Amino acid sequence: MKKYTSLLLAGFVFIGGITVAQDKLSRAKSEIIGGFIGERLSNSYKNRILLQDADELIEPFKHRNETSLWQSEFWGKWFTSAVLAYKYQPTPELKQKLNAAVSGLIATQSADGYIGNYTKESRLKQWDIWGRKYCMLGLLDYYSLTGDKKSLKAAREVADNLMDDIKKADGIIVTKGNYRGMAASSVLEPICLLYTQTNDKKYLDFAEEIVRQWETAEGPHLISKADIDVARRFPKPENWYSFEQGQKAYEMMSCYEGLLELYRLTGKPAYNTAVEKTWQNIRDKEINNAGSGASAEMWFGGKTLQADPIFHYQETCVTVTWIKLCHQLFRLTGEAKYADAVEQSYYNALLGSTSHDGFHWAKYTPLSGLRLPGSGQCGMNLNCCVASGPRGLFNLPAHMVMKAADGLFINYFTEGNYLLTTPSGKNVSIAQHTDYPATGKVGITIKLLKPEDFNINIRIPKWSSKNVLTVNGVAVKEVISGQFASIKRNWKDGDEIALELDMRGRVEFIGDKPQYAAVMRGPVLLARDEALNGLSLGTIVNLAGKAGYVDLEAVPHSPESTWLQFRLKFSPESYKEQGDEPITVDLCDYASAGNGKKATYFQTWFPQLIDPKKGH
Incomplete structure (x- = not known):
């Protein structure tokens, strides 16, 4: 009985003699x-x-x-x-x-x-x-x-x-198709879902056989190589888009989505462990500050290279599948790091790959350069990314505010209303009042018929260093960045939660010679668009900031041109003895940069002056 209870607490249940992992x-x-x-x-x-x-x-x-x-x-x-x-x-x-x-x-x-x-x-x-x-x-x-x-x-x-x-x-399925069998064997996902709907064991057996074949000589070794960088699991192939290519980002993550479905059915720790290790490696070695990655559709160790011009960067199919994989792990675990990753990707790489009217989707989106249109594929009027982009966009609503056994999870912040049930099965409404991420202020109103004890868990993003969280005006203690703040109390109709996040502009640096700098504000990457006010930055500017933060002034702007726009002072290169005064330039959110009716050049990483006085 003790073993059974501990498994329940860990998210496992017994069904038909099989240990099943539950979300x-x-x-x-x-x-x-x-x-x-x-x-x-x-x-x-x-x-x-x-x-x-x-x-x-x-x-x-x-x-x-x-x-x-x-x-x-x-x-x-x-x-x-x-x-x-x-x-x-x-x-x-x-x-x-x-x-x-x-x-x-x-x-x-x-x-x-x-x-x-x-x-x-x-x-x-x-x-x-x-x-x-x-x-x-x-x-x-x-x-x-x-x-x-x-x-x-x-x-x-x-x-x-x-x-x-x-x-x-x-x-043998892993010898069929492309990319070391990953494209073909990603059929694991619907096979597992089919077993869930039918309880026909032949589908579970086939799913297990697919995973067994992954570890054969010809397979992609998705479990045994989970400790190896995703960009280094196989030698660089002679033909980039070929069966020998083992670094294909989209198909690899699709296989891991299927492996998580199989983990839900079997509870086998090796399956979940392989996905979690690979996810962490992708996050650490591949994902850039817009929340995506991959060059020419392959993992390539791109995180450290993101300030450089990169060929065919950030395929939208990769961005979408990264969001889907993150949310798979998030539903299973409730860990904040997965939601943090989605937020970064959604506000930047995903929104940056679509037009404001929602009709067009880009094939690739650079961090600096021009947003260029893709083309139709396979003799049709759309391509894979146009078809796939909305899967990422409409993946978010299901994960905004969610239910757990002991209460509710408020994961993302947008103006809206969310209807759920409490642990006792009663209806509860969560109303969010916010213009986040324009500001970091979020108001939350709880609506329910009768008072009830349960937890409300609120994600505190890892990037937010200074946080204020209150319930009915009373401060909540132990609010830790990168975790959920868990508030357990007797909730009553009309209770108010207020959250204020740290929206200072953050400067992030990469590289050595030269060093590059980028500006983040909340979850949003900022960019310099040549269509905005201010001088061209070129390569001769240093960011004027202290302790990694800069002052950003919100700028009134036309919503048709940009979503978020800020003014920032930079220190320019000067040949005068006393130097020049800082110059002022406008920045906007990455998703809006170069994404208007007319393509304009934009930049997110700014080269810094090499100054030997500062150790460079």
């Missing part, structure tokens, strides 16, 4: 998000989700003449985005579009269960299994949303056909 956090009953984030969600909903021609995405499945490309992923990426959007804001218009998209896809399914666009001779090659994965993910999302048995049946038949095809070949 610590679950979604609220509903979310209504306002402010800037609410506007971005609304724009994407109207201009990307609803405007997408689903028939165009289904068309390749009707012809089955493909031998190497990846058109079959686009339907699943858009559809899973649309399901997230519908869960956030259910409307009859979107529901009708989802219904038609599912029935249209299922209509292409052959008698053997196959849904795909590859020729008979080319099945299992290149991106065929990858495309089947996205079809299953979409069908299973629809079943989870509606309970429609036709979609579950179709997903089962896709899985059964895949398993049969692999068996008839040689039984």
